[in-house]
Each structure stands twice: as C-alpha cells, then as structure tokens.
Amino acid sequence: AAKADPRKCNLSHSTCRRMRLETVNSIHKKIKANWTAPWRVVVHWVGKLMLTFDNDDEKEERLPMLVSGEGGVKLLGVPALPHKSSEKSGPQIAQATCGLLRDWNCLKNLVGASFDTTNSNTGAVTAGYISIQLESERYLLWLACRHHVGEVILTWIWNGLKV
Numbered sequence: 001a002a003k004a005d006p007r008k009c010n011l012s013h014s015t016c017r018r019m020r021l022e023t024v025n026s027i028h029k030k031i032k033a034n035w036t037a038p039w040r041v042v043v044h045w046v047g048k049l050m051l052t053f054d055n056d057d058e059k060e061e062r063l064p065m066l067v068s069g070e071g072g073v074k075l076l077g078v079p080a081l082p083h084k085s086s087e088k089s090g091p092q093i094a095q096a097t098c099g100l101l102r103d104w105n106c107l108k109n110l111v112g113a114s115f116d117t118t119n120s121n122t123g124a125v126t127a128g129y130i131s132i133q134l135e136s137e138r139y140l141l142w143l144a145c146r147h148h149v150g151e152v153i154l155t156w157i158w159n160g161l162k163v
Helices: 013-034 089-103 128-136 146-161
Strands: 041-045 048-051 059-062 065-069 072-077 110-115 141-144
Touching: 041 089, 065 089, 072 089, 089 128, 110 128
Parallel strands: 041 110, 110 141
Antiparallel strands: 041 065, 048 059, 065 072
C-alpha cells in the first residue's frame, strides 16, 4: 500500500492522458537520441487495416515500418494512412516511409525495401516501392516477402494457363 495521500493526487482522465503522453514522448526522445542508423539499411513495411483508436466502427490503414541492418532491427513507427482515399496509395506509402526514414536519419543509408506483393506496393508506376525510389532518389534492392512471392508466381502460372 502506498503512503501517498490520494487527496493530493489529480486522477482526472485528461491529467492521466497528458502525463502518459509526456512520458511516452520523453522515452521516444531518449531512444531516438541514443540510436545511430547502420551504414546500410533495408526498410520493411506491410499495411494492415485496423480499427481506429477512437472509434470501434471505423478502420484505418496502419503501416508498421522497421529498418534492419548491422546491429539488428528497429521499429521506426506505425503511421496511419488514409483509408478509402481517392489518392493512390503508393505515394502515401512513400511519403510515410521516407518521412520516418528522414526523421530517424537513415534515408541516405537506404539500400533495399522489403514488403508484401500487393498492387499498392508492386505496381509499375505509382506503387509504394517505385514511389520510395523516386523520393529517395536512388535505386533499391527489391525484397518482396517470400510468402507473397509464391502468390505472384502462382498468379502468373494461373493467368498463363487461362484457368
């Protein structure tokens, strides 16, 4: 049992939320200040449609983004992307990815990208992968997720057989 006087503690929802956000931001700043990007990094992402934090009836696209390189793997962030947007998703993926890579000072070290093989990532013109190459102004090694590579190969065979 704590020996603090509960009458001297503010337990309002807004105060608890504000203190939690301040603590999380403080921890985030310390982690970011102590992390140095590896010389070469590969960015990994996969979109996931999830319920929003605010409303259980609404969904949003979340994009967990990690980088790997010498020294391990680092989660950079999990930004939300607009769902049901009229804008192509490739440039949105590129903007979120390059923004986090810039924020963590590792865009200049980017050598490859690992992602699932959905159209939003692998299309010829506005896909996430192509858009990231354009925004980062460099060619990247394409590391399509091996789970989904099988789907692509089977699709080519299926379409070739006209089944």
